[in-house]
Amino acid sequence: MSNNRFRLWLPLIFSLVMILGMFFGYKMREKMPVGAKFFSTEKKGTVQEVLDLISNRYVDPIKTDTLADAAIQEMLTHLDPHSIFIPAEDLQQVNEDLAGKFEGIGIEFNIFNDTINVLSVLKGGPSEQAGLQVGDKFLKIGDSAVVGKKIDGDMVRQLLRGLRGSKIKVIVLRANEKKEYSITRGIIPLFSLDAAYMIAPSTGYIRLNKFSETTYEEFMEAMQKLKEQDVQKMILDLRGNGGGILQEAVEIADEFLDDNKLIVYTQGDHVNKQEFRAKREGIFEKGKLVVLIDEGSASASEVLTGALQDWDRAEVVGRRSFGKGLVQEQYNLTDGSALRLTIARYYTPLGRSIQKPYDQGLENYNDELLDRYHKGGLMNADSNRNDKGQAYQTPDGKKVYGGGGITPDVFVAIDTAGITDKIARLYTKNTIGNFVYNYYVDNISQFKLFTDPASFEKGFDVDDKVWNALTDFAKKDSIPLNELSPSDKSFLRQRLKSLFARQQWRNEGFYEVNNVKDPIVKKALEELNK
Structure with missing residues (x-):
C-alpha cells in the first residue's frame, strides 16, 4: 500500500524538484560575474555578443546603437544593392513618400539669405485657407524666431509639421508688412x-x-x-x-x-x-x-x-x-x-x-x-x-x-545642350531657382494675366528683359553668361519659361510648357501619328 501511495505522489515530487532547481539556478546565475554562465536560455549571435561586450566593458562611453547600425549596413553590402537598412530617424519620411501624404501646412518653401520664403501654396490646403501667399517670408514659427538665423530645411519641416488638427501660429513679412496667421494642420498629399x-x-x-x-x-x-x-x-x-x-x-x-x-x-x-x-x-x-x-x-x-x-x-x-x-x-x-x-x-x-x-x-x-x-x-x-x-x-x-x-x-x-559647366553651376548654386522665384514675385501681376499653362506657353517669351535680369543675377554668383553657345542659350530660355510656369501651376505647368520642345515627347507624337 505504501509503495502505491509513493507512486501516486512521485510525479508531483519530480515537478516540485524541477521548479525549485530552476528557481535556485536563476538566482545563482544573477550573482555570477559577467563572463560566467552555467546555462543560457538563448544563444546570442556573435554580433550581439560583441556589442554586449563593448557596451559593458569598453574603456570609454559609446553609443552602441550607432555601432549596431554600422554593423547592419556593412552586412547588407554583401547582399544586393537594394537591400537597405533605414534608421529610425529616416523611417517616417520614407513611409510618408510611399504613403503619398503627410501631416503639415501645405506649402513649398526655400531658404534664401537665411530667410524662409514661401515658393508655392497648395490649392485648398491649410495655408491657403489661413491666408498665406507666394512670396511671404517667415519671421516666426510658433515660439521660434526664424529670420536671420542659420536654419536648414529639416529644421523648418520639424517646426511646420505636426498632427492633423493641431494649430501653429506664424508671423510673415509681406511687402514690408508683418502679418500673423493661425494655421490648422491637415493631410497634405505627395502627388505621384x-x-x-x-x-x-x-x-x-x-x-x-x-x-x-x-x-x-x-x-x-x-x-x-x-x-x-x-x-x-x-x-x-x-x-x-x-x-x-x-x-x-x-x-x-x-x-x-x-x-x-x-x-x-x-x-x-x-x-x-x-x-x-x-x-x-x-x-x-x-x-x-x-x-x-x-x-x-x-x-x-x-x-x-x-x-x-x-x-x-x-x-x-x-x-x-x-x-x-x-x-x-x-x-x-x-x-x-x-x-x-x-x-x-x-x-x-x-x-x-x-x-x-x-x-x-x-x-x-x-x-x-x-x-x-x-x-x-x-x-x-x-x-x-x-x-x-x-x-x-x-x-x-x-x-x-x-x-x-x-x-x-x-x-x-x-539632349547634351544645357549640360555645360556654366549652366551646371546655375543649378549647383541654386542661382536659377533663386532667380526664377525673385523675378516671379517682383513681376507677379504680369504672370497672373495668364490663366493656364497653354496660354502661358503661347503668350510668354523669355525676352531680353528677362535674359538681362538673369545675366545680372548670375554675376552675383560669379557665373558669366555672356559667352554661352546659341544652343545653350536656347535651352536656358526654354527652361526659364518652364520654371516660371512651375512657379505658377506647379509640376503641371512645368511639363505642359517644357514638353513643347522635349525631343522624346516630340518623337512620341510622331510615332502616334504614323
Whole structure:
C-alpha cells in the first residue's frame, strides 16, 4: 500500500524538484560575474555578443546603437544593392513618400539669405485657407524666431509639421508688412502624378514620378478626365520614375491589358512563385499607346513597361531603363528602424529578368549609368541596346532581351545642350531657382494675366528683359553668361519659361510648357501619328 501511495505522489515530487532547481539556478546565475554562465536560455549571435561586450566593458562611453547600425549596413553590402537598412530617424519620411501624404501646412518653401520664403501654396490646403501667399517670408514659427538665423530645411519641416488638427501660429513679412496667421494642420498629399492633359488633338499625356499608395487612384482620376475629352491615343511618361509599390504598377497595367493576361510574376528562394494578371475591363485597352522611359526609370516602372512591351500593347520610346528587377519587403524593427530586404526577383510576362549585374560590387553598380554616358549609351542606339542577355519573342515577333534594363523600341539620344559647366553651376548654386522665384514675385501681376499653362506657353517669351535680369543675377554668383553657345542659350530660355510656369501651376505647368520642345515627347507624337 505504501509503495502505491509513493507512486501516486512521485510525479508531483519530480515537478516540485524541477521548479525549485530552476528557481535556485536563476538566482545563482544573477550573482555570477559577467563572463560566467552555467546555462543560457538563448544563444546570442556573435554580433550581439560583441556589442554586449563593448557596451559593458569598453574603456570609454559609446553609443552602441550607432555601432549596431554600422554593423547592419556593412552586412547588407554583401547582399544586393537594394537591400537597405533605414534608421529610425529616416523611417517616417520614407513611409510618408510611399504613403503619398503627410501631416503639415501645405506649402513649398526655400531658404534664401537665411530667410524662409514661401515658393508655392497648395490649392485648398491649410495655408491657403489661413491666408498665406507666394512670396511671404517667415519671421516666426510658433515660439521660434526664424529670420536671420542659420536654419536648414529639416529644421523648418520639424517646426511646420505636426498632427492633423493641431494649430501653429506664424508671423510673415509681406511687402514690408508683418502679418500673423493661425494655421490648422491637415493631410497634405505627395502627388505621384505630375501632369495630365491633352497634349494634342485626341492625344492624352500622363506623367508619373513614382508609385505610391495613391498612384493608381491619381491615375484613374486623370484618365477619367481625359476620357471625357475623347482621348484616343496616349503618352505615358515614366522617365525618372524610380518605382515604388509593385501593386500600384500592376493595377495601372491592368487598365491597358485585356483578358487574363499575365502582367508580372515574382519568385525567390524563400518566396513561392506569385502571378499578377489582368482581372477586369481596363479604361484604355484599345487605342495607341506610347511609354516614355530613360535611364532613371526603374523597378515598378520597368514592371509596367515590360508588361506592355511583352504583349505588344505599347511602343516604348526613349533610352534603356535602369535595370532593377528585385522585389523588396519592409520589416519594421523593435527600435523604430526598418530593414528593406530583397525577397524575390520579378519577371516580365515572357519570363525576362531585367536586373542588371551587381556581382562586381556596389561601387561598380552605382557607376553603371556613368559608364553608359562615357561609352555612348546615352548618345547612340547601338550602344544603348541590351542584346547580350537571353532573347525572347513577343506575340508580334519582336525580339526583346533580359538583363540590364528594358531597351526601348525607338531610341532618342540625350539632349547634351544645357549640360555645360556654366549652366551646371546655375543649378549647383541654386542661382536659377533663386532667380526664377525673385523675378516671379517682383513681376507677379504680369504672370497672373495668364490663366493656364497653354496660354502661358503661347503668350510668354523669355525676352531680353528677362535674359538681362538673369545675366545680372548670375554675376552675383560669379557665373558669366555672356559667352554661352546659341544652343545653350536656347535651352536656358526654354527652361526659364518652364520654371516660371512651375512657379505658377506647379509640376503641371512645368511639363505642359517644357514638353513643347522635349525631343522624346516630340518623337512620341510622331510615332502616334504614323
